[in-house]
Amino acid sequence: MKILTAAEMGAADRATADRFGVPLRDLMERAGASVASFVCLRYPRALTVCVLCGTGNNGGDGFVAARSLLAAGIRVRVVLLGEESKLKGIAADAFARLDRSTIAISLVTEDGAVAGLRSLLDGSDVILDAVVGTGFKPPLRGVAVAVRELLTEIRKPVMAVDLPSGWDADSVEPTAEGAFRADAVVTFTAPKLAHLFGHLTGSNGFGPIVVAPIGSPDAAVESATGMTWTGASKRIFETPRVIDSNKGMYGHVLLVGGAAGKAGAPSMASLAALRAGAGLVTAAVPKSILSTVALITPELMTTPLEEDASGAVALMNASPERLEKLLKKISVIAVGPGIGTEGEASAFVRQLVASTDLPLVIDADGLNAFKGQASLLKDASRGGARTIVLTPHPGEMATLLGMTTKEVQAERLNLARKFAQEHGVTLVLKGWRTLVAHPNGDVAVNTTGNPSMAKGGSGDILTGIVAACLAQEKSNVRDAVNAAVYLHGLAADFAAHRMDEHTVLATDTVAHLSDAFRYRTLDANGAEWVCGLRLG
Ligand SMILES: NC(=O)C1=CN([C@@H]2O[C@H](COP(=O)(O)OP(=O)(O)OC[C@H]3O[C@@H](n4cnc5c(N)ncnc54)[C@H](OP(=O)(O)O)[C@@H]3O)[C@@H](O)[C@H]2O)[C@@H](O)CC1
Numbered sequence: 001m002k003i004l005t006a007a008e009m010g011a012a013d014r015a016t017a018d019r020f021g022v023p024l025r026d027l028m029e030r031a032g033a034s035v036a037s038f039v040c041l042r043y044p045r046a047l048t049v050c051v052l053c054g055t056g057n058n059g060g061d062g063f064v065a066a067r068s069l070l071a072a073g074i075r076v077r078v079v080l081l082g083e084e085s086k087l088k089g090i091a092a093d094a095f096a097r098l099d100r101s102t103i104a105i106s107l108v109t110e111d112g113a114v115a116g117l118r119s120l121l122d123g124s125d126v127i128l129d130a131v132v133g134t135g136f137k138p139p140l141r142g143v144a145v146a147v148r149e150l151l152t153e154i155r156k157p158v159m160a161v162d163l164p165s166g167w168d169a170d171s172v173e174p175t176a177e178g179a180f181r182a183d184a185v186v187t188f189t190a191p192k193l194a195h196l197f198g199h200l201t202g203s204n205g206f207g208p209i210v211v212a213p214i215g216s217p218d219a220a221v222e223s224a225t226g227m228t229w230t231g232a233s234k235r236i237f238e239t240p241r242v243i244d245s246n247k248g249m250y251g252h253v254l255l256v257g258g259a260a261g262k263a264g265a266p267s268m269a270s271l272a273a274l275r276a277g278a279g280l281v282t283a284a285v286p287k288s289i290l291s292t293v294a295l296i297t298p299e300l301m302t303t304p305l306e307e308d309a310s311g312a313v314a315l316m317n318a319s320p321e322r323l324e325k326l327l328k329k330i331s332v333i334a335v336g337p338g339i340g341t342e343g344e345a346s347a348f349v350r351q352l353v354a355s356t357d358l359p360l361v362i363d364a365d366g367l368n369a370f371k372g373q374a375s376l377l378k379d380a381s382r383g384g385a386r387t388i389v390l391t392p393h394p395g396e397m398a399t400l401l402g403m404t405t406k407e408v409q410a411e412r413l414n415l416a417r418k419f420a421q422e423h424g425v426t427l428v429l430k431g432w433r434t435l436v437a438h439p440n441g442d443v444a445v446n447t448t449g450n451p452s453m454a455k456g457g458s459g460d461i462l463t464g465i466v467a468a469c470l471a472q473e474k475s476n477v478r479d480a481v482n483a484a485v486y487l488h489g490l491a492a493d494f495a496a497h498r499m500d501e502h503t504v505l506a507t508d509t510v511a512h513l514s515d516a517f518r519y520r521t522l523d524a525n526g527a528e529w530v531c532g533l534r535l536g
């Protein structure tokens with residue numbers, strides 16, 4: 001699923017009309033109807049809905065939604081914010097089609113009249129915000145400002161049509177000064193940048209944002225930014241496995257990590273790789289922790305690595321003879337969890353990365369082994385011809401780039417894209433809205449995950465899931481990594497839903513992977529939930 005700018009959305013709408021013969025009026029009809037359907041699905045007990053409409057086409061969607069809600073047996077009140085004479089084209093037509101004998105319409109043209117809306121809003125079960133959408137550029141002006149202030153005082157759910165009014169559709173910032181509050185958003189055809197980057201819904205940004213199809217064919221939707229949504233890639237894991245499956249078909253993950261006293265990280269990564277569907281998982285860890293790592297689950301195979309004097313993985317493990325033995329029949333290597341930077345560990349990691357053609361996932365201190373030497377990763381990836389996936393958190397990314405974490409966070413999107421392109425790697429930059437930057441410059445934005453993941457072990461679990469997804473989908477690196485990131489956050493969302501977010505452990509996320517794999521993002525109306533956990 002592509003992510004569009006406001007201009008690209010407008011172009012898609014026009015192309016739908018001009019090249020595919022679907023009148024804009026029909027698009028508006030479907031947009032309004034899909035908003036009404038979502039209200040009925042989300043708020044089945046709503047008896048009265050108030051629709052706040054602007055004078056542009058966003059307001060037009062609101063008029064159509066009002067008509068559809070009435071047809072569904074809901075009492076509807078429409079408030080037009082602005083002069084009726086400003087309505088034009090399809091929005092004016094939609095307004096004219098409202099039956100004033102069944103729908104009460106209020107006109108509000110000046111600030112002084114806004115206070116009078118309070119009882120109307122208080123008496124509604126749901127409020128629809130159809131004031132401005134993708135045609136808006138900040139700052140908000142006119143009566144819309146007073147209405148926004150009034151809404152902050154009213155404790156009724158607000159559902160935004162297309163965008164919460166006041167958000168710039170092209171914003172990649174997490175917050176927007178002066179935007180309407182929203183508990184849910186229904187947008188159309190494709191998400192815009194703000195839908196995936198912003199905290200649009202609820203106090204934490206966890207309310208639903210759904211994308212309703214309204215009749216624009218894929219060929220009419222073009223994006224120049226190369227931005228996509230990770231969730232769409234999860235489809236690759238939604239078809240049942242072939243009936244005569246065997247473990248050889250789902251790959252053999254070799255998890256390399258650990259050090260004396262650091263058995264937890266490789267154990268958790270291995271467990272996650274098994275749960276995420278790898279056919280076989282072997283943990284190669286220093287021999288002094290091998291028996292501890294093996295205890296994580298009996299399905300895990302283990303192989304001992306020699307230790308140096310500090311208890312770290314010794315460089316001799318990367319000799320050609322030892323590597324040949326270690327990597328036999330392996331499909332994906334994940335290196336880094338718990339490996340540390342003591343002793344010979346970093347030299348071992350660099351030697352391993354340089355000595356094999358196998359797909360690699362590099363995490364944690366596996367990444368820190370390349371501090372000041374990121375060009376070695378470029379050499380190893382051979383311009384993207386070989387699969388290397390890096391999974392840094394912002395601090396590890398900062399180390400790789402020789403920058404501060406703050407500088408990385410300020411430029412996440414551009415830095416991730418540039419690094420992936422320049423080094424020919426797939427880069428997973430973790431954090432709120434994890435980014436998956438691909439070697440060709442495309443970037444997928446992830447919308448799952450929550451603050452319960454801010455705990456030791458989360459990164460190790462992701463490493464295991466990425467490796468397992470790659471092992472199962474070796475020829476489809478892009479979808480495998482996007483899906484892994486999405487599934488990891490989704491499993492944590494299920495864990496946080498069932499438990500208090502403070503109490504969720506990284507291994508609880510593994511325990512909820514099954515919910516994540518079974519989850520479907522399409523609702524009964526055919527709308528795609530790009531944000532928010534769809535339950536029931
Ligand atoms: N294109 C299509 O085919 C389809 C489009 N669809 C729908 O159309 C929406 C886009 O419609 P749009 O382009 O008319 O813009 P829109 O968001 O209503 O804003 C324009 C209005 O806002 C006003 N306004 C502007 N800035 C403002 C400010 N700072 N502060 C206050 N007001 C401000 C501006 O007032 P003016 O500047 O004229 O005084 C004008 O009245 C899109 O979000 C989707 O919902 C769907 O039906 C599917 C088919």
Ligand SMILES: [K+]
Pocket residue numbers: 058129130131132133160161162163164165
């Ligand atoms: K809106």
